[in-house]
Amino acid sequence: MVDKPAPDATRRSERSRRAIYDAALALVAEIGYPRTTVEGIAARAGVGKQTIYRWWPSKADVLLEAxxxxxxxxxxxxxxxxxxxxxxxxxxxxxxxxxRATVDELLDPRFDAPSRALAAEGLVNEELGRRFVAHLLEPQLQLYVRRLRAAQERGAVRPEVDPRIALELFVSPLAQRWLQHTGPITHAYTDTLVDYALYGIAPR
Amino acid sequence: MVDKPAPDATRRSERSRRAIYDAALALVAEIGYPRTTVEGIAARAGVGKQTIYRWWPSKADVLLEAxxxxxxxxxxxxxxxxxxxxxxxxxxxxxxxxxRATVDELLDPRFDAPSRALAAEGLVNEELGRRFVAHLLEPQLQLYVRRLRAAQERGAVRPEVDPRIALELFVSPLAQRWLQHTGPITHAYTDTLVDYALYGIAPR
Amino acid sequence: MVDKPAPDATRRSERSRRAIYDAALALVAEIGYPRTTVEGIAARAGVGKQTIYRWWPSKADVLLEAxxxxxxxxxxxxxxxxxxxxxxxxxxxxxxxxxRATVDELLDPRFDAPSRALAAEGLVNEELGRRFVAHLLEPQLQLYVRRLRAAQERGAVRPEVDPRIALELFVSPLAQRWLQHTGPITHAYTDTLVDYALYGIAPR
Amino acid sequence: MVDKPAPDATRRSERSRRAIYDAALALVAEIGYPRTTVEGIAARAGVGKQTIYRWWPSKADVLLEAxxxxxxxxxxxxxxxxxxxxxxxxxxxxxxxxxRATVDELLDPRFDAPSRALAAEGLVNEELGRRFVAHLLEPQLQLYVRRLRAAQERGAVRPEVDPRIALELFVSPLAQRWLQHTGPITHAYTDTLVDYALYGIAPR
DNA sequence: CCGTAATCGAGACGGTACGTCGCGTCTTGTG
DNA sequence: CACAAGACGCGACGTACCGTCTCGATTACGG
Known part of the structure; x- marks a missing residue:
């Protein structure tokens, strides 16, 4: 296993990096992830292909960083x-x-196309999936964990409830509807989820 | 808009169809979805490529039917x-x-590889995604709807609860953990989900 | 070496045979020999492919017979x-x-396209080439042989001259100009050929 | 009319070009022109198919250049x-x-296979035919024109004879026999042609 | 402040797979 | 049984991208 001598990051062209990010996001939004190619990103960014391959191992990684x-x-x-x-x-x-804010974001096409593409890639590409979860998803979920723990300390949630599991009661249904189009996602829907789920973990 | 004259389905070779299903499933299980090619399926099935393209528009469709x-x-x-x-x-x-039975199935590699691949493809290919949901996912979910409705009639679930939403409280978390590797999936985990969720929709 | 049992020629459909000839000649004239396909001939003739393959071994043979x-x-x-x-x-x-009559015929597109195609195929396909020569070319050339021999008997041509070679002096140049476009073919040209060549084989 | 941007010829790989020439000539000699494929040439030359299609429009053009x-x-x-x-x-x-030297060359299989193939292709593909004639055939014929003109100046050939036509009297018969297998090609045969033809254009 | 080594744009290269076309064979009713 | 229709296994087509590999030209550092 011989790794290439790592390129010198201090000489890296900031202009190119930004152009590649922009091109990648734009192409995914315009023509979809599968029809987005490294060659296309390079052409759109006005950049040599090697400049992409020098810094990222695959188009999925480019898109994740972007x-x-x-x-x-x-x-x-x-x-x-x-x-x-x-x-x-x-x-x-x-x-x-x-x-409700999350619903709005999921419906914003600026976020929808690339994050859906990354999620899809992550299902099949284990390594990328882990990075996707670790860098994007889990940090979000930890916010819920903290908020639920605070509620627990004040007695609004039963003490033996595991917050990491509890948060999935309202987050996962929304995620699934969004990803798999199994149903409409609206403010009313998420309100209902909270109503159902919260009572389940409240003190009896 | 010129569509090819549709091939005559009555003349279709049953032997080829089966061989293609088998080859597709085997290849996805062995080398993964992205490295599975139409060419590879045809070769493994002992079939001409055209026989695949005559009946399916893409490898995703082959796999879905298989x-x-x-x-x-x-x-x-x-x-x-x-x-x-x-x-x-x-x-x-x-x-x-x-x-618990679902957990066992999700952990069975015979089902895991192809269904994960189809789910991934469905995220990005809307048309296929709808077929995946309509033919595989939703029929399963309707079983929960029926069971919950029966419970509702007997007073075990609050009457105003929407069963289609309620089922997501325990199904979606499992789905997300499985698809996105956001956590381990075990019998204990699904038991906990039911414990949390069911109390939320029970009469107060 | 097992030959198929020869099909029963008495039951052969005359209507199909004619339709195939017509279709083959028409296609070669319209789209050229290389783009003419057996499938195309069959479709144009309103005939099954097998009906062609039953009676001819290749499209070249169809065209030759046609x-x-x-x-x-x-x-x-x-x-x-x-x-x-x-x-x-x-x-x-x-x-x-x-x-002069030959020149007129060579310039008639009804003859040009198929005979040029057959000649071309004959260059590369030895077997067909021999049949082309034996059935089409040589019979024509033998007419010259007979005419030259008659002249020889009357003393208009030297007795030791080989008529089979002599005829090539005016026939081959015309053939080459036609086949390879190495020069224009006109009445004046063939007249000149006869003038040059005939004197060469006349008594001295 | 959208033409591809022409590739940069200065970057062209000399090694590949030579390997493609060699492979093309070898394959035509070994298995014949019709069974020679672009794919086969690429494989034999250890070259990607695209490298062939980048520089030549068809296998005939490859072979002509080779x-x-x-x-x-x-x-x-x-x-x-x-x-x-x-x-x-x-x-x-x-x-x-x-x-006599030409006869020897025509019988050399190293030249026979590719030049016969090119001639055949040229019959049916007008554009290639013209290039074949212009680059290979006509330059040879002009040598005869010059030699005949020299003879004319010395009075060995009638002054009104057109050398471009006269040369066909001995060259075209040989060409036809070679191309169409209409007769054996030997030294005796070409000697005879010269004997017959030359007298025809000599002063009377 | 100027040489020089790395990155850069460009794109040719050896490959793999694509989706299509046509081959010649085989199969299924119909007359 | 020949026929029309056309599905089949197969092989090649010409194209799109992959990831690697030169090529100067540009750039920013270290002597």
Missing amino acids: FLDLAEEAAREAGHQPYEIPDTGDLAADLKAVL | FLDLAEEAAREAGHQPYEIPDTGDLAADLKAVL | FLDLAEEAAREAGHQPYEIPDTGDLAADLKAVL | FLDLAEEAAREAGHQPYEIPDTGDLAADLKAVL
Whole structure:
């Protein structure tokens, strides 16, 4: 196993990196992930193919980084502090608010195409799947874990409930409807999910 | 809009169809979906490529039909009556039993590889995704709808609860963990899901 | 070496045979020999492919027979007696007349396309080439041999001259110009050929 | 009319070009032109198919260039000066000598297979035919034109004779016998042709 | 501040698979 | 039994991209 001598990252062209991100996201949005090719990204970015292969092992990795970059930038715009689920004391209301915002994001085509593509690739490409989960999904889910734990400490959730499992009661149904088109995703729907699920983990 | 004259299905070679199903499923299991090619399926099945393209538009469609055929055959083996979730009167016990069986199936590599591949393809290929859901997923989910409705009539579930949404409380978390590797899937896990979720939709 | 049992020629469909000839000649004239296919001939003739393969081993053979049939028919039209080069006593005049008629025929697209195609196929397919020569070319050349021999007996050609070689002096140049487009073919040209060549074989 | 951007010829791989020439000539000699495929040439040359299609539009063009290259190389070996028909003063002897050499070449399978294939293709493919004639055939014929003109100036040939036509009297018969197998080609035969034809154009 | 080594754009290369066309054989009714 | 229709196994077509590999031209550092 001989690895290439790693390229010198300090000499890397920032302009190219950005152009590649933009081209990748644009192409996935325009023509879909499967018809997006490394060659196409390079041409659109005005970049040699080798410049892509020098820094990323595959088009999936390019897209993952591009999307992470996009998410980071969006977060920076939305307020510089690390994101956190609000805690007004009313768990149901807080969860409903967050899920409504998530619904809006999932319906935004700017996010839909690339994240759906990455999710799809992740199903079949184990390695990428893990990175997708670790860098994008799990950090989001941990926000729910923290919020649920806070509620637990105040007695709004039964103490023996595992928050990591509990959060799936309202997050996973939404995820599945979105990914697999098994049903419409609306604010009313997520409200209902919270209503059903929260009572299940409340003290009896 | 010129469509080819549709081939004459009555002349179709049953032997080839079966060989193609077998080859497709075997290859996906052995080398994975992305490295499975139409050419490879044809070669393994001892069939001309054109015989595949005559009847299916893409490898995803071949695999979908092959998998539907497999599922149908498995159902036929397991007893000829249409499958139904058992109703012992104890909703929690019944759901746990069914979900445990589902867990076992999801861990069986014979089902895992092709169904994961189809799910992945379905994320990105809308048309195929709808067929995947309509022919494989939704029929399963309707079994839960019926079982929950029966429980509802007996007062074990609140009357205003929508069973189609309620079932997602325990099915979707399992689906997500399986698809996205967001956590281990075990009998204990699905038992917990039922415990959490069922109380949420029970009469208060 | 097992030959198929030969099909029963008495039951052969005359209508199909004619339709195949017509279709073959028409297609070669319209789209050229290489783009003419057995499938295309069958479709155009309203005939099953097997009906072609039952009676001919290849498309070249179909075309050869079709062309022989055409030539025969043309000959029948032009007068029922077996064709012969006229003998007015003036060898030069007779040869010029015949060659002028040949030029006209070579320029007729009804003959040009198929005979050129057959010639081409014959270059590369030895077996067909021999049949082409034996059935079409050589019979024509033998007419010249007979006419030259008659002239020889009358002392218009040196006795030791081989007529089979002598005829090539004016026939082959025309053939080459036609086949390989190495020069224009006109009445003046063939007249000149006869002038040059005939003097070479005349008594000195 | 959208033409591809022409590939950059300065970047062309000389090694590949030579390997393709060699493979094409070898295959045509070994298995014949019709059974020679672009795929086969690529495989034998250890080259991607695209590398062939990048530089040539068809296998006929590959073979034409390969053969031109071969002819050029053979000429280079045989002495660097441009080839010319010898002029000993004895026209008949000179022509006989050259034609005998031509006979030997036509019987050499190294030349026979590819040039026969090219001639055949040229009959049916007009464009290629013209290139075949212009680059291979006509230059040879012009040698005869020059030699005949020299003879004419010395009074060995009638002044009103057109050398371009006269040369066909001995060249075309040989060509036809070779191409169409209408008769054996030997030294005796070409000697006879010269004897017959030359007298026809000599002063009377 | 200037040589020089790395990255860059460009794109040719050896490959693999694509989806199509046509081959020649085989199969299935029909007259 | 020949026929029309056409599905079949097969092989080649010409194209699209893959990931690797040169090529100068550009660039930014370290002597």
